[in-house]
Amino acid sequence: MENEELTAEQIAGREVARLRGDVGMTQADLARRLSARGVEMHQTTVAKLEAGRRPIRLNELVVLAQILGVSLESLLPKSGAPSPLEAARAEAREKARRVEVLTTHLNSARAVAAATEQQLAQAEAEFSDALHRLEAESARHKTEIAGHETGAHG
Known part of the structure; x- marks a missing residue:
């Protein structure tokens, strides 16, 4: 289907869907990012925008371009062949903007991974301490039982 047969909303919506997919973002992820930037939106609304079944407001288009790391113009229908x-x-x-967006996502993911590794190390240390306390308490309990049995038989 040629661009001339599509509405402006359909063209912009398809471009949003393509770019969102290129950066590995779900519709729900995009909706959350839009909402975090003051454009309240649910995943179902993102789906309607991408399908061209809901008009895209100018402020939404601006924020979409920012989130996807592209120019506003790249989301609009082309007026003439460049x-x-x-x-x-x-x-x-x-492509440079998409690299920047993906790099930002990767750096965020690395930060989350580093924090998770620290939390895991702490949890493992606490688990190890708990196991040592359990082993010590178990040994003390066995000694106590053995002492009662020896005293009872003696």
Whole structure:
């Protein structure tokens, strides 16, 4: 289907869906990020936007472009065919922005992983301490029982 056959909302919605998928974000992730930036939205609304079944407000489009790391213009229908050089420049800029977005996501994931590793190490140390206390208490309990049995038989 050519762009001329699609509405502006359908074109923008398809581009949002493509870019969202490129960065490995779910519709629910996108809805949460939009809401965190003051654009209240649920996953079902994101689905409707992507399908072109709900108009996209300008403020929503601006925030979508920011979250997806692209220019606002890249989400809009193209008015004319760019020159090959302009197209290559635009593609390079878009790819650079996506690299930035993915790098940010990766750095966030690394920070979460590091914090989780610290929490895991702490939990393992606490578990080890609890096992040592259990072993010591178990040995003390066995000694106590053996002492009662020896005293009872003696």
